[in-house]
Amino acid sequence: TVLECWGDGCWSAGGDGCWGQVVMMLGSVPGPCEPEDLIDGIIFAANYLGSTQLLSERNPSKNIRMVQAQEAVSRIKASEGALQPMTEVDLFISTQRIKMLNADSQEPMMDHALRTISYIADIGNIVVLMARRRMPRSASQDCIETTPGATEGKKQYKMICHVFESEDAQLIAQSIGQAFSVAYQEFLRANGINPEDLSQKEYSDIINTQEMYNDDLVHFSNSENCKELQIEKQKGEMLGVVIVESGWGSILPTVILANMMNVGPAARSGKLSIGDQIMSINGTSLVGLPLATCQGIIKGVRNQTQLKLNIVSCPPVTTVLIKRPDLKYQLGFSVQNGIICSLMRGGIAERGGVRVGHRIIEINGQSVVATAHEKIVQALSNSVGEIHMRTMPAAMFRLLTGQDTPLYI
Numbered sequence: 001t002v003l004e005c006w007g008d009g010c011w012s013a014g015g016d017g018c019w020g021q022v023v024m025m026l027g028s029v030p031g032p033c034e035p036e037d038l039i040d041g042i043i044f045a046a047n048y049l050g051s052t053q054l055l056s057e058r059n060p061s062k063n064i065r066m067v068q069a070q071e072a073v074s075r076i077k078a079s080e081g082a083l084q085p086m087t088e089v090d091l092f093i094s095t096q097r098i099k100m101l102n103a104d105s106q107e108p109m110m111d112h113a114l115r116t117i118s119y120i121a122d123i124g125n126i127v128v129l130m131a132r133r134r135m136p137r138s139a140s141q142d143c144i145e146t147t148p149g150a151t152e153g154k155k156q157y158k159m160i161c162h163v164f165e166s167e168d169a170q171l172i173a174q175s176i177g178q179a180f181s182v183a184y185q186e187f188l189r190a191n192g193i194n195p196e197d198l199s200q201k202e203y204s205d206i207i208n209t210q211e212m213y214n215d216d217l218v219h220f221s222n223s224e225n226c227k228e229l230q231i232e233k234q235k236g237e238m239l240g241v242v243i244v245e246s247g248w249g250s251i252l253p254t255v256i257l258a259n260m261m262n263v264g265p266a267a268r269s270g271k272l273s274i275g276d277q278i279m280s281i282n283g284t285s286l287v288g289l290p291l292a293t294c295q296g297i298i299k300g301v302r303n304q305t306q307l308k309l310n311i312v313s314c315p316p317v318t319t320v321l322i323k324r325p326d327l328k329y330q331l332g333f334s335v336q337n338g339i340i341c342s343l344m345r346g347g348i349a350e351r352g353g354v355r356v357g358h359r360i361i362e363i364n365g366q367s368v369v370a371t372a373h374e375k376i377v378q379a380l381s382n383s384v385g386e387i388h389m390r391t392m393p394a395a396m397f398r399l400l401t402g403q404d405t406p407l408y409i
Contacts, residue, residue, distance in 0.1 A: 031178025032171055038182045041094035042175065046127070046166035047086040048100060048109065050076040053133075055156035069121040069128040072161035077126070086165065093175050095183035098129070100162070110162060114179060118159065122173040125165055129176075133158040220252055220312055226279075229272070231307045233265035239298055239307065240264015242406045244395040245291045246277060247355030249343050254279060254287045255294045256314070258396040259406040265307075272309075274396075275316030281309050298409050316396060317361060320389040322352035327384055335360065335380065337373045339394050358391035 033042060052075045054068055078084040088103040098117065100110035112131045119130040166172060219225055233239065240261030246253055257276045260267040278286055278294075282301055286294045301307055322331060332347025333340055333354050340358050343350055360368055363379050364387065371379075380387070398404040 031174055031181070033175050033178055035178075035182045035185075038093065038175070038179045039095050039186065041092050041096075044091045044093070044166065044168055044172050044175070045103065046089055046091050046164040046168075046172065048089045049084065049086050049126075049163045049165055051110075051160055051162045052076055054130075054159045054161055056159050057156070065119045065130075066121060068159070069119065069123065069130070069161070072128050072130075073123060073126055073163055076163040089164075091164065091172060093172070093179055095179050095186060098176065114183060117176065120173045120176045122169040125167060125169045127164040127166060127169045127172050129162045129164070130159050131162070133160055219314065225313045227271075227311050227313060229269070229309045229311060231265055231269045231271065231309060233305060233307065235303055235305050237265060238302055238409055239266050240408050241266045241272075241298070242399060242408060243278065243291070243294060243298070244393045245357060247340075247357040247393060249350055249353070249355040252277070252279075252287060252312075254289075255291060256316075256393060256396065257311075258393065259399045259408075261406075261408045264408065272311070273313065274400075275314045277312045277314050279310040279312060282307060295409055316400075317390045317392050318353065318355065318358065320353040320387075320391055322348055322354070322387040322389070324348060324384050324387060327382070331380060331387075335373075335376060338368060338371070338376055340391065352387070354389075355391065355393075357394055359394040359397045360389055360391050361397075362388075362390040364388050 052072050054072065056068060057064075060068070087109075089109065090101045090103050090106070092099040092101060095114060097114055098110075098112050099108060101108055112129075116132045117129065118132055119128075121128045164172070231239075238261075241257055241264070242259035243255040244258045246256050254277050257266075257272055257274055257278060259274065260272065266272050280286060281298060282304065284297055286297065289297075324331065329348065332344035332349040333356075334342045338360050340354060340356055340360065343354055343356050360376065362368065363376070364383065366379075368376050368379070395404070399406055
């Protein structure tokens with residue numbers, strides 16, 4: 001979990017609770033509490049004003065998060081002069097969970113594992129606590145609730161927002177932020193790593209001795225893999241493809257061919273394969289563009305009968321090689337149920353070819369397709385030396401395994 005303090009009372013906990021998968025600046029744990037107290041749990045008095053549900057993108061910016069927090073407050077807080085419904089509560093904060101108890105009866109009113117908390121904001125004497133909704137076991141492989149029919153780039157995630165009032169609002173927010181740091185250090189100690197042994201300079205020195213894993217770069221620079229194709233189609237006929245993002249961290253970010261309609265022009269041509277990366281179509285480059293923009297460009301050529309595509313022939317599975325000299329050097333990415341969620345710029349994972357949005361298929365030659373999240377994290381946490389992984393875009397994996405219905409363009 002990555003913890004950031006932006007100096008405006010807003011704390012963010014990203015990385016989906018995957019302790020040990022993302023590098024942090026360690027050493028002392030700044031905050032208002034004694035770390036030992038947070039392990040046992042501390043209690044703050046507050047007034048609970050209410051809760052509301054918001055829809056959010058997967059990883060919005062800090063500014064958007066703050067807007068969301070303010071929207072939650074505007075929904076819950078009564079207008080000036082109106083009676084504000086509230087309940088006196090005890091907020092229990094620990095390195096494991098955050099609970100809300102009725103101050104009189106001590107009946108539990110809310111209980112969230114700390115790793116599910118996505119954002120904490122204090123706005124004056126108001127605290128907003130955002131948590132990911134608990135997903136049903138039948139949810140998709142990346143355990144995400146989305147709005148029906150949403151495209152891959154426009155998925156909306158359900159967040160529950162709890163609003164509190166307290167004179168200690170800033171102290172509460174800072175204590176929750178400190179709880180993340182303490183929990184991370186406890187994770188390291190549980191895995192035999194002394195947090196004080198980690199220094200940013202030492203990590204940087206290791207990074208500077210490693211070359212970028214150039215499998216992608218070599219592949220893209222081989223002229224035999226770069227092709228210019230001509231595809232014929234009827235006027236008004238769709239190309240008949242599904243494209244997905246290559247993933248943040250790609251040497252050349254563009255879109256990947258994830259599926260083809262059996263009777264569509266793309267499949268009929270016999271020139272394209274699943275995994276091919278599309279560089280341009282009819283002279284319009286797709287490199288570096290958002291998925292929705294690329295989809296729009298492909299839809300825009302529907303009335304044309306001749307299409308010219310520049311592609312790089314690629315296998316659907318990406319090879320990753322991470323060089324980790326010692327367990328004390330963290331990998332620099334987070335993973336949730338096999339999906340790579342975030343990647344630290346300049347870390348050993350980025351140098352090894354890790355891409356955000358990819359599903360891990362294999363770790364050191366062992367399939368992890370049906371492996372539980374905890375075991376995947378354990379396998380990565382305990383791996384040292386050369387770590388070989390095979391990954392593919394999560395959206396492509398769901399299509400190939402029949403979990404998603406292809407929406408052709």
